[in-house]
Amino acid sequence: MSSSSPSAIGSSLEDLLQPVVLLRAFYLAASLLAVPALRTRFLAYGSRATSSREGEQPPANHGSALHQLLDYAATIQVPHNYFTHFYITSVACSLFWGWKLQLWHARGQLQIVWALMLLQGVRRMLESYAYTSTSKSRMWFAHWVLGLAFYVTINIAIWTEEPARTPGDWATAAVVPAVLTAHALQHTYHGYLYRLRIENKGYQLPLPPSLPGILTHTHINHARPVLSNTTLQTLRTHITSTMAPKNKSKKDASSSTDDSSSKPKLKPATSINVRHILCEKHSKKEEALEKIRGGAKFDDVAREMSEDKARQGGSLGWKVRGSLLQDFEKVAYELEVSSVGKPVVGEVKTGRGII
CATH class of the missing domain: 3.10.50.40 (Chitinase A; domain 3)
Structure with missing residues (x-):
């Protein structure tokens, strides 16, 4: 029967406390919000929330003590326009790590990834100010905290893993234009949705370019030739498990079925x-x-x-x-x-x- 030496145990603990391991654990732990009891209370916000109308009291909950505790936690909310804080945080982190890592001396691939991350933060921050309309929508307080943590950690995840090999120039040449195109399209969509709100014309068919009902994950990373790394794979697990399409109700979005004949329920036109x-x-x-x-x-x-x-x-x-x-x-x-x-x-x- 063998026993581990103190030095071996200490080495194992050090490995577990490595930043890359902690980041993966954070993303996977955050994915627990996909559990229905948590998802229905904490992930819905704005038009996706099904809270009672203003001035009405929500129905009494006589469920378990745990459910009542979760219901109480869900009442701790902040204004929906606090989303702007996410992008301010992202820009601040990008600038900090650019200075801390002295990116002007870094390899080209890391410089590109950092620049794209900074561009995304700056663009979304400016859009948050330019495309903000008066709204009474709110979101769960911890949802806001989780969003801040997401942008802090993603700015670390893009550089934390050392490259196994340097990807070829073809990868950068292909991915960078795709990311920039996605930036331009998303900016167009956000502007279109903002105009729908301020012009108060209700639901309309979108004008070209059309708004596709898809969730696109664009990822560029310097760790492997395929432009991906394990840390960002765990990040995608978190995103796909917590992102719900806005044209579905919370119940529809949090459940899936193998019945191909089933169709999502769209919100009725107003x-x-x-x-x-x-x-x-x-x-x-x-x-x-x-x-x-x-x-x-x-x-x-x-x-x-x-x-x-x-x-x-x-x-x-x-x-x-x-x-x-x-x-x-x-x-x-x-x-x-x-x-x-x-x-x-x-x-x-x-x-x-x-x-």
């Missing part, structure tokens, strides 16, 4: 663009319907036969819930998108509306 034709007489309404079903364009029929301002083409513009007559609105919101070729008749006080 505004729609309605076209209609208003006819006072039943006979005129039937005539308009007959023309549309015969292949005539909805806009043309509206200009010819509608008895209100819909003569301009039938469009009432973007309408939010509650801004239309109740019966008219109910029918309009139940219609499929782009269904002007299959009109529905709704009774209104001033006549019969073809929607």
